Amino acid sequence: MGLAIPGKVVDVRRENDVLMGEVDFSGVSRRVCLDLVPEVALGEYVLVHVGFALARIDATDAARGFVVLEELRQLGELEVPCA
Amino acid sequence: MTPPEESRGLVDLIAKRLRGRWSIMEVCGGQTHSIVKYGIDRMLPAGIELLHGPGCPVCVTPLATIDRAYAIAEKPGVIFCSFGDMLRVPGSRGTLLSLKARGCDVRLVYSPLDALKLAVGHPDRQVVFFAIGFETTAPANAMAVWMARRQRLSNFSLLVSQVLVPPMLPAILQSPGNRVQAFLGPGHVCMVMGTTEYEAVAMRCKVPIVITGFEPADLLAAILRAVTQLEEGCAVVENGYGRVVGPCGNPSGRALIAEVFERCDRPWRGLGVIPRSGLRLRAEYRDHDAERRFDVQTVERGEPPECISGLILRGLKKPVDCAAFGTTCRPESPLGATMVSVEGACAAYYAHGRHRENKAAV
16 A cells, blocks of 8 residues: 555546546556646646546556556555445 | 667666665665566666565554554444455454444545545545545545545544654665665655655665666666665765656645644554644644544554564565465464555565465575
């Protein structure tokens, strides 16, 4: 749970004044808080940890990082069902 | 993942640079998993030893805190929420998962915001979130409390066990028997907090710190930088993960942490109390502190005597040095947190088959 997981921003919206969105992690979609990366745009890649995007990264880094996390079996948090 | 020729090239460069014998600690548990999975420790010349650090939030959460979680979770009317691994760590009276089996309302959540959502949906229940973690989870936990206060949610609280990496580094170096001479710094923690505080540690403790990620090429490149510093007698911070880590980290995340939390002394499992190494809720947010809301008394108990996780977390021992490793202590029946968590060193060694080699060697 210490490593952030790269994903693609597929929706951006405001909820109660907080920037939220939908992030796709190779087919698994999660509601994610985007408020800490306020400059993020639709289609960009972000590193997400426990439902919060913490940095923007490029598509190549995202793809490579995701594969390594998969190999390291560090994607467990994506298996948790949404509340 | 990393093309083998790239890894070989980096290993050759490390071998060329190496004169002495050096011990380097990777701080982050994700880095430990990568090192064990890709066999990076075994690619390196014999003069370099990698020591595995305490960078596993589940592993360093004190037993007494787990016991407090258990005591709160068994109270009637409480919905107790946590990240997955924390549910499986044995406390003195059992795991949180065993409470769930007894009918208590213990729930696994993806994000603290999911716990907040439960509080909104169950106004008649007390929802408690187990806020453990390093600086990577701190912005999320801070946001959940900030939102709860703004929404005047009186049924949401955090059991906080939030710890910080930079104050822990000197504690490792000052441990009796310490062998660490350089650190590979945790990239995702620095993505949030930046690198400034590490510079003070490097200068004060005269220790090289190379911030890096968890991909094999990142780790090997960082080891090369650390070896170069050690050979040249340097002790500075180098950022080997510039594609993710900026010097100031994530300014919005840091501002949010500073708004909600303040520094405090915190006990670490295996390391004891480290001054100013933790976060607690500021006075304005303390209505959301589960330890104030629920009066729970717990008795301090020791670790199971056969578990050496304390020594492993300080880099003084490896999982294969433990008699229980892979025998009485296994992922399905763990003695200590380092076997439970996906980031724990014992779990990494077990997942990548090193318990079998250990037994074969005996």
